[in-house]
Amino acid sequence: MPKPERHVLVCLNTRPPGNPKGSCGEKGSEVLFDTLKSMVKERGLGDRVMVSRTNCLKHCSRGITLAVYPDNVWYGRVEMGDLEEIYQRHLREGRPVERLQMPDIPWE
Amino acid sequence: MPKPERHVLVCLNTRPPGNPKGSCGEKGSEVLFDTLKSMVKERGLGDRVMVSRTNCLKHCSRGITLAVYPDNVWYGRVEMGDLEEIYQRHLREGRPVERLQMPDIPWE
Numbered sequence: 266m267p268k269p270e271r272h273v274l275v276c277l278n279t280r281p282p283g284n285p286k287g288s289c290g291e292k293g294s295e296v297l298f299d300t301l302k303s304m305v306k307e308r309g310l311g312d313r314v315m316v317s318r319t320n321c322l323k324h325c326s327r328g329i330t331l332a333v334y335p336d337n338v339w340y341g342r343v344e345m346g347d348l349e350e351i352y353q354r355h356l357r358e359g360r361p362v363e364r365l366q367m368p369d370i371p372w373e
Numbered sequence: 374m375p376k377p378e379r380h381v382l383v384c385l386n387t388r389p390p391g392n393p394k395g396s397c398g399e400k401g402s403e404v405l406f407d408t409l410k411s412m413v414k415e416r417g418l419g420d421r422v423m424v425s426r427t428n429c430l431k432h433c434s435r436g437i438t439l440a441v442y443p444d445n446v447w448y449g450r451v452e453m454g455d456l457e458e459i460y461q462r463h464l465r466e467g468r469p470v471e472r473l474q475m476p477d478i479p480w481e
Contacts, residue, residue, distance in 0.1 A: 267477055274427070315431065317427040318428050332380070
């Protein structure tokens with residue numbers, strides 16, 4: 266089984282405070298990444314779902330940014346309070362969370 | 374255009390020298406990542422292909438490990454000399470490089 270059933274990318278890019286773009290790191294993506302990774306492991310999806318930290322995913326002003334492959338579903342403005350829904354609905358049941366999907370905007 | 378046409382993940386995990394698993398970082402994945410990112414930008418795919426660095430992609434002994442989404446093609450034992458072929462054949466022409474594909478083995 267070389268390929269995860271789902272692979273979640275979490276942007277951990279951090280820009281200095283005051284940068285006009287903002288950044289996912291500034292919005293708490295390190296803790297969000299750690300939390301999602303723990304949820305996946307502790308609740309039994311650890312052998313099917315991979316959670317990876319990345320550098321900038323180019324949607325800085327709409328962070329925290331997540332991407333879920335191979336579904337190719339991108340989420341924006343993700344907060345800690347959204348993780349339960351992402352975990353249950355998308356990662357466990359395979360139904361993307363519509364309300365969090367990234368709009369069709371250019372890369373930053 | 375919120376989603377890249379192709380998204381290449383490069384594992385940059387580094388373990389201490391002598392670790393039995395080995396690691397992609399030890400095999401030069403930082404330079405490989407920088408090189409691939411530059412190729413994509415300088416040769417005109419920068420607005421369609423995203424190249425991201427990640428933590429461990431769980432195929433340590435077969436690193437350097439790359440994953441290409443949404444194709445869901447995983448490559449193992451990638452070396453600097455393979456980048457030209459990955460770039461030309463897969464990223465530009467959309468044909469995965471068979472000889473580099475990761476075998477069907479468990480995560481490490």
